[in-house]
Amino acid sequence: MxxxxxxxxxxxxxxxxxxxxxxxxxxxxxxxxxxxxxxxxxxxxxxxxxxxxxxxxxxxxxxxxxxVAEPFRIPSGSMMPTLDVGDFILVNKFAYGLRMPAFNNKFVSLGEPKRGDVVVFRFPGYLCEVDGKTVRSGDQSCADPQAPVQGQNWIKRVIGLPGDHIEMHGDQLLINGQPIAADEVGPYVGNPKRDESRLMLEMGATVWNEHLPREDGSVINHLTARMPAYNRPPPIPNERVPSVVPQGCYLVMGDNRYNSTDSRWWGCMPEQNLAGKAFLIWLSWKGTDAGWVDFSRIGRLIH
Incomplete structure (x- = not known):
């Protein structure tokens, strides 16, 4: 629950x-x-x-x-290697405006997400067609399009802004017609005692430094993981994701590109679902079998 x-x-x-x-x-x-x-x-x-x-x-x-700030715990490996399972993070709640508690209605606008921001948001659900109308469903297969969407907080990186033309073919990301450069760092190195790390090691994951351009001309350099032997996410565009990001929406992806259920699967993330911008790891819990706490990650800024 x-x-x-x-x-x-x-x-x-x-x-x-x-x-x-x-x-x-x-x-x-x-x-x-x-x-x-x-x-x-x-x-x-x-x-x-x-x-x-x-x-x-x-x-x-x-x-x-x-x-001001809200704590969250990373539950899955979709943002590895940037964020690990067990990382406890702080989210800036006023980065994009002030919202009513629980209802999430914005009443003061203070800014909008930028390309490359790591954002926490309310999962919007999967896109399904019902009698010619598009609805959001909690059922990925759309066999039950009326299935309620679970009220979960998810975390991903903003890749596409409203109006952006996005394409994704395998490992190649294109934004407004420009291929996004990425340099290979090397093979993924992790703790085989942890399930998520063991999967990446078994699948031969590699780590890449992606250079994501922002609208002001600056570049966000961040790490991504690739393991095409594990999974093949849908390309962009596809039946749920048009090539042009709709107004009032953002296209988001996990840094673990082959193990992330993100906008490629369920469409754009509506602006009203935003919760805030992730900015700091304040604790990193690895579990009793993997060293308890990773002190090297505590205090690390998220970018």
């Missing part, structure tokens, strides 16, 4: 605030007058005492997570 922690925090904040506020408006004065008449200190009922104590704490956490 997927829990929306922001929704839980919002619900608790409202609950504690309402309990505390109603008590102060309707019951506190009578309770205080009665205690004063008896020469005693006023005592709040246990639920009210808890609400009064927890309300400011939960409110501060909600505000920090919603508008």
């Amino acid at each position: 997927d829990f929306d922690f922001s929704a839980i925090l919002l619900g608790l904040t409202v609950l504690f605030g309402v309990v505390w506020g109603l008590d102060r408006l309707l019951f506190y004065k009578k309770r205080k007058a009665k205690a004063d008449a008896a020469g005693q200190d006023v005592q709040d009922p246990v639920p009210v005492d808890w609400a009064r104590s927890l309300f400011p704490v939960v409110l501060v956490v909600l505000l920090l997570r919603s508008f």
Whole structure:
């Protein structure tokens, strides 16, 4: 089951605030007058005492997570070698604007994603056709186009901006007609005790330094992994992904190009699904069989 922690925090904040506020408006004065008449200190009922104590704490956490920075844990290997399974990251929640907690409606615009940004977003679902209309479904095969989309947070890299012409054929990425250069770094080196690393080692994965151009003329250099022996993602364009990125959408991919369920499979990522920009690894948990914590990754900036 997927829990929306922001929704839980919002619900608790409202609950504690309402309990505390109603008590102060309707019951506190009578309770205080009665205690004063008896020469005693006023005592709040246990639920009210808890609400009064927890309300400011939960409110501060909600505000920090919603508008400043939110922690996430990397659950899969789709962003390797940039991000490993078990990396705990911080996401800048105001990089692209302020959004309402839980509802994710933007009410203050502060910018838009740039090509090369690593972004966290709400998984939009797979594109299916129903009676001539395109719908988002949680079923990849579209056998059940009405299947609900799980409320999961995903992380990928922005490759295509609205209006960009994108092509992807095997390892070759083209943006607005220009081939994107990449230099081979060497074979992937990882810990065979970890499932994701073992898969990449068995499939003969190689690491590449990709030079992704930005709209301002600068270049983002980042690592990608290739292992064509493992999988063949769909090319771009395909039946779900047009060559031109629609307005209000972004085309995103994982850095582990052959092991990432990204825009090549389910289409563009709608702007309203954005959660924020990943910027820092604050902990990297490797597990009890693989060295516990990787201290070399702690504090590493994400780019």
